[in-house]
Each structure stands twice: as C-alpha cells, then as structure tokens.
Amino acid sequence: MTDRPIRVLGFAGSLRAASLNRALLKAAQGLAPVGMTLEIFDLGPVPLYNGDVEAAGDPPGVAAFKDAIRAADGVLMVTPEYNHGVPAVMKNAIDWASRPPASAALNGKPVGVIGASPGMTGSARGQSQLRQAFEFTNSYCMPQPEILVYRAHEKFSPDGALTDEATAK
Secondary structure, three states: OOOOOEEEEEEEOOOOOOOHHHHHHHHHHHOOOOOEEEEEOOOOOOOOOOHHHHHHOOOHHHHHHHHHHHHOOEEEEEOOOEOOEOOHHHHHHHHHHOOOHHHOOOOOOEEEEEEEOOOOOOOHHHHHHHHHHHHHHOOEEOOOOOEEEOOHHHOEOOOOOEOOHHHHO
C-alpha cells in the first residue's frame, strides 16, 4: 500500500448527455471513498475501431483513452444494456483498449462493472456480455459488488442527481 490515492478511471457506455449511466458514473465519483479518486473519461472522441486507422497510428481520442487507462490503478465501466447486450460504444472502447494485444492498456488492469437501466434487470445482460471480453484483455474483473441499478429513471432527478438512498449505499 502507498500513501497516494487509488486512481480509478471511469467511463460510461452511452454518449447521451442525459444518460442514466453517465449520471450513475457521476454519482460514483461523488461517493468514492476517502483515498480514492475517480476520473471520468468521455468516450465521445473515440472513433469506431478500424484496423486500417490503427495501422496509421491511434487517433488523438484513442491515444488519450489508452493513456488514461494506463495511468489509472483500476477502471470502472458503467454500461447500459441495449437489446439485451452491451452497447456498441462500450464494446468499441474495449476493442481499442485491447489493441495491440501484447501491450494493451487493459492488460492486467483491475476492472469493475456497474450499470443502470429503466428495466427490471438493471443492465445484467449487458454486464455479463462485457465481462466475457475481459478473457481476451487479461483484465481482472471484480465479481462483487454486483451493482445493477434497475428502474433507474426513478432513482435520479431530472438533472441527473442520484436521489435513491439505497442505490447510493
């Protein structure tokens, strides 16, 4: 253990400004325990993965994303669930962060996964699919706590503030 704070990089698998998962990530940042910082990374500047683009060199948004992951002690991924699965934005981020495999930013990185959904499963299927990708990235995904925020639209105010005490705990 060191005296420096634990640095966690967090990102949401939704690009919408009013996303429930962005709101959950912001709430997690505000609820981070003493001794931990949670930096939020916006995936908006990360383009769709393309091997031809990668061969020419990482675009600036991808380079910044990989650098942020490497600088962090761990990663918190906040994923929605689209059509019973992980959304393309989140999967795309994992694809970029897993390249090239020999020196991937996610290699050996501890990862936590949480998510919110208006539905009753709270992004359980999306989280499950996302965890499968970590077999390739050699990331260490925390199995617990399993945070599945269901009926999320009822747990945040219109401005995105978490209002549900049980979820905050």
